Amino acid sequence: MSTDEQLAKRALAVRKNAYNRYSGFSVGAALLDNKGNVYAGCNVENASYPQGSCAETGAIAAMIAGGGGTIKTIVVAGGSGEVSTCTPCGGCRQRIAEFADAETRILVLNDEKSWQSYSIAELLPASFRLG
Numbered sequence: 225m226s227t228d229e230q231l232a233k234r235a236l237a238v239r240k241n242a243y244n245r246y247s248g249f250s251v252g253a254a255l256l257d258n259k260g261n262v263y264a265g266c267n268v269e270n271a272s273y274p275q276g277s278c279a280e281t282g283a284i285a286a287m288i289a290g291g292g293g294t295i296k297t298i299v300v301a302g303g304s305g306e307v308s309t310c311t312p313c314g315g316c317r318q319r320i321a322e323f324a325d326a327e328t329r330i331l332v333l334n335d336e337k338s339w340q341s342y343s344i345a346e347l348l349p350a351s352f353r354l355g
């Protein structure tokens with residue numbers, strides 16, 4: 225199994241843990257960092273809706289807590305019921321950009337077995353940078 229397939233499997237597995245009682249929409253994300261470590265996250269909703277967090281946000285927070293610095297590949301698996309295309313939301317594009325470089329690949333699953341690959345420049349052109 226390729227590294228991409230392993231990451232996709234991890235994203236699909238963590239997606240099952242999504243806490244999504246308000247939207248019913250399940251998202252899992254798994255990333256490979258610059259140190260070769262894999263981190264995963266799922267969406268965690270809240271009765272006070274804006275307090276919820278996205279799957280990508282959870283995976284990135286775990287990477288930083290684990291001492292990683294750069295995302296090499298991040299896989300996103302989302303959808304209501306079956307997996308369907310779920311490109312990262314605007315806020316998560318900005319969060320990914322913070323820890324991405326030109327080689328970072330964002331793989332968005334179309335279904336359980338296939339995906340589309342994007343660079344951060346494709347998902348967030350002319351992104352905001354501080355300083």
Ligand code: THU
Nearest residue numbers: 247249251267278279311312313
């Ligand atoms: N969601 C994510 O986890 N990642 C995204 O990139 C898009 C949206 C979550 C947030 C919320 O819990 C649910 O999907 C519906 O918006």
